[in-house]
Amino acid sequence: MATTAKSRRATNDPLWLRILLIGLSIGFVSVLLVLPLVVVFAEAFRAGVGTYFASLNNPAAWRAIRLTLLAAGISVPLNLVFGVAASWAIAKFDFPGKSFLITLIDLPFAVSPVISGLIYVLLFGLQGYFGKLLAAYNIEIIFAVPGIVLATVFVTFPFVARELIPLMQEQGDEEEQAALSLGASGLQTFWRVTLPNIKWGLLYGVILCNARAMGEFGAVSVVAGHRGSTNTIPLYVEVLYNGWNAPAAFTMASILALLGLVTLAAKTYLEWKVNQQLHDTLEPTTAEATV
Amino acid sequence: MSIIVEHVSKTFGNYRALDDVSLTVNDGELVALLGPSGSGKTTLLRIIAGLEIPDEAENSAIYFHGEDVARRQVGKRQVGFVFQHYALFKHLSVFENIAFGLRVRPRHLRPTNQQIHDKVTELLRLIQLEGLGRRYPSQLSGGQRQRVALARALAIEPKVLLLDEPFGALDAKVRQGLRNWLRRLHDELHVTSILVTHDQEEALEVADRVVVMNQAKIEQVGTPAEVFHHPASEFVIDFLGNVNVFHGRIEQGKAVLSGLAVGDRAAGKSAAASEIRQSHLYVRPHELEIERHLNGSPAIPALVSRINPAGAFAKIALTTNEGGDIQVDLPLERYEQLGLRQGETVFVSAKKARVFTPDYVI
Secondary structure (H helix, E strand, O other): HHHHHHHHHHHOOOOOHHHHHHHHHHHHHHHHHHHHHHHHHHHHHOOHHHHHHHHHHOOOHHHHHHHHHHHHHHHHHHHHHHHHHHHHHHOOOOOOOOHHHHHHHHHHOOHHHHHHHHHHHHOOOOOOOOHHHHHHHHOOOOOOOOHHHHHHHHOOOOOHHHHHHHHHHHHHOHHHHHHHHHHOOOHOOOOOOOOHHHHHHHHHHHHHHHHHHHHHHHHHHHHOOHHHHHOOOOHHHHHHOOOOOOHHHHHHHHHHHHHHHHHHHHHHHHHHHHHHHHHHHHHOOOOOOOO | OOOEEEEEEEEOOOOEEEEEEEEEEEEEOOEEEEOOOOOHHHHHHHHOOOOOOOOOOOOOOEEEEEEEOOOEEEEEEEEEEEOOOOOOOOOOOOHHHHHHHHOOOOHHHHHHHHHHHHHHHHHHHHHOOOOOOOOHHHHOOOHHHHHHHHHHHHHOOOOEEEEOOOOOOOHHHHHHHHHHHHHHHHHHHHOEEEEEEEOOOHHHHHOOEEEEEEEOOOEEEHHHHHHHHOOOOHHHHHHHHOEEEEEEEEEEEEEEEOEEEEEEEHOOOOHHHHHHEEEEEEHHHHHHHHEOOOOOOOOOOEEEEEEEEOOOOEEEEEEEEOEEEOOOOOOHHHHHHHOOOOOOOOEEOOOOOEEEOOEEOO
């Protein structure tokens, strides 16, 4: 089109600068992101497809995969409920201590995961504050599955809320007020008005939350206590690698990478979908002409 | 259904949005709440709707048809509320937007799908958007969206229709059209309606009665003609259209200011007639007359600084010797007859004027 060609001439930077910038970004992405990803899969399959599935066909590997999925499966729904509740409270109501709550939600982002793991050990470990009480009832948290779930919940805490708060603040509460004035109950208003309005942002937050839940290493590493039975995929990869079993380590790594890629694909699809919706709302329609 | 508001106040933190306001709206009436932003008009509307809770006070009450609804939640008041920014449900089609209030009813009160379909179709016809039921709000123009919002409010067959600056976000031409349409609609449906607006033209044109509000209080309630021709306060006359303010004093029942005297007929009406008071004299631009020569009646000499003859009136801006500005609206015939030119000195006299002192009106 003539108009686009014209505006390109008028507004764009010189050719050499464009080539330099694009070249630089592609170079960085290739070396830092694409290459390692390729290497992970190449290393995993180097000894052949047979070895790949052989290292998968191992109780420890399956235990790690199961535990990872379990931790993600518990922490994601929990944080989904919490995220919706917190962002609803923050976006739609005014109450004292609101900014403090927002800061608290950000805490897991600010604090190193290792520290959060240590805090749980300090609280629930045998020598910890609640250690004796828990031991008396024979409840194991640290160095057991509950500890891993707890650490994962903590680390993935902010993702859904952080995604929803700005979205809900921007949307305001006029639609909810309209629904209430039309006789809808609070629950009906939530299901029929609030939820449809935040569904894409919510899904996006859940996907990010899930990615982090499956990939978390630091906090989980502290509370898992290097027992074979409490290994998640990332922990198991480290164990294998340190045990000079590179092919098996890369096999597990490829599984984790695959899960990550699926997440990424889902996220990209969502972004595309959201953009399309945005495009629809901004698209001038023939209706504008007729009042 | 009649609405009675008694002694309602509302405070937001330290800010007093409504200060002991009482108001009665008769059955089937269309009343406009008119005032500048911050005057409390929207707060009053939202309190009537039940979207805002008034301050606790013993004598404060809100009656719908004699029934106290002050404790009743918005969904139970059967009010149709139309928001300034439409507040349509973005993810629902026009049809589903209008049907919303019917679909959320408890099962035993919910109409059948066929009944809902008939009702929505009828409302689409009423708002002249037949055939657009499958569209989404984002595919409609501003005027269409506001009409959908109105239909959605009407679908629940409200006893009261409350409109919060419904045309505020639309351009002038669309606004004019919708205003006339709303008035016709009201004449058809006769549902008691309250309209909030900051546009005095809109209020005067559409409403049966106008409630002028300022600084959390009601300044005046009256028909459009009453508030326009018999403003109760300086604020009302200033807010309802252009007005010239002359500084002067009241001397023996006459308003006197440099050469201009008005209001002899009021002499002796007040016990304070012999007093001399500082006062302001308010004259609307069309109530001033321009003469080339002094003819015995009191007049102020002034310089013609600008002329704008594009309109129903020729708008003449003048400057007095003291540097004050005067705005005069002359009928076009009179303007042509005078043959005014910029830079001329002429004499301005008043056909009519209003004086407001705290307890004294001519």
